[in-house]
Amino acid sequence: QSVLTQPPSVSGAPGQRVTISCTGSSSNIGAGYDVHWYQQLPGTAPKLLIYGNNNRPSGVPDRFSGSKSGTSASLAISGLQAEDEADYYCQSYDSSLSGWVFGGGTKLTVL
Amino acid sequence: EVQLVESGGGLVQPGGSLRLSCAASGFTFSTYNMNWVRQAPGKGLEWISYISNSGSTIYYADSVKGRFTISRDNAKNSLYLQMNSLRAEDTAVYYCARVRAGYSYGYADYWGQGTLVTVSS
Numbered sequence: 022q023s024v025l026t027q028p029p030s031v032s033g034a035p036g037q038r039v040t041i042s043c044t045g046s047s048s049n050i051g052a053g054y055d056v057h058w059y060q061q062l063p064g065t066a067p068k069l070l071i072y073g074n075n076n077r078p079s080g081v082p083d084r085f086s087g088s089k090s091g092t093s094a095s096l097a098i099s100g101l102q103a104e105d106e107a108d109y110y111c112q113s114y115d116s117s118l119s120g121w122v123f124g125g126g127t128k129l130t131v132l
Numbered sequence: 133e134v135q136l137v138e139s140g141g142g143l144v145q146p147g148g149s150l151r152l153s154c155a156a157s158g159f160t161f162s163t164y165n166m167n168w169v170r171q172a173p174g175k176g177l178e179w180i181s182y183i184s185n186s187g188s189t190i191y192y193a194d195s196v197k198g199r200f201t202i203s204r205d206n207a208k209n210s211l212y213l214q215m216n217s218l219r220a221e222d223t224a225v226y227y228c229a230r231v232r233a234g235y236s237y238g239y240a241d242y243w244g245q246g247t248l249v250t251v252s253s
Binding site: 066069112113114119121122124125126 | 167169176177178179182191192193194227232234235236237239240241242243244245246
């Protein structure tokens with residue numbers, strides 16, 4: 022059971038927009054800690070996608086965006102492409118655990 | 133180019149020990165905090181340990197506290213994870229990750245390719 026809750030799967034057709042939610046609590050996201058997102062392509066290591074709630078590292082397309090409100094955060098992917106098919110994880114800090122916490126991951130399927 | 137290369141994984145019996153290494157290159161290792169994160173087969177990511185750039189501050193997840201020890205050698209640009217009293221549930225791919233400070237307690241801006249640890253008799 023992950024501390025941060027994500028939907029197990031989402032799907033969308035090429036060109037569509039999808040969102041992935043990440044729900045926490047008062048000891049992590051709700052406490053004001055930032056949320057970061059990672060993309061993990063099949064058989065590879067995670068890759069940083071969004072940092073500090075809504076910032077993209079260089080090289081990440083602007084089709085990817087993040088937001089945060091209250092005890093939740095969201096990752097939005099617009100203009101879906103086949104290459105976006107991957108697992109996506111949110112991450113934050115938890116004050117009661119004194120460490121990073123991750124969501125359980127969301128598998129994105131491009132139909 | 134930033135590179136993190138893990139090694140030391142393998143098959144070990146329950147109750148056994150293993151030492152993982154992470155060789156860093158392409159950046160000034162001594163100025164970065166580091167984490168170990170693991171991923172059980174078919175499961176999600178789990179943070180297990182943090183070490184500050186100087187090694188003076190260390191944290192562990194409850195799941196490994198008392199059994200695992202994180203350390204670093206800045207002169208060798210290397211991060212380590214000593215794993216003792218291994219259990220079947222420790223079976224996972226272990227990643228070292230560079231911590232980019234700021235934005236609360238940071239995030240992982242670079243990851244190694246991972247090393248597989250299998251605990252089985």
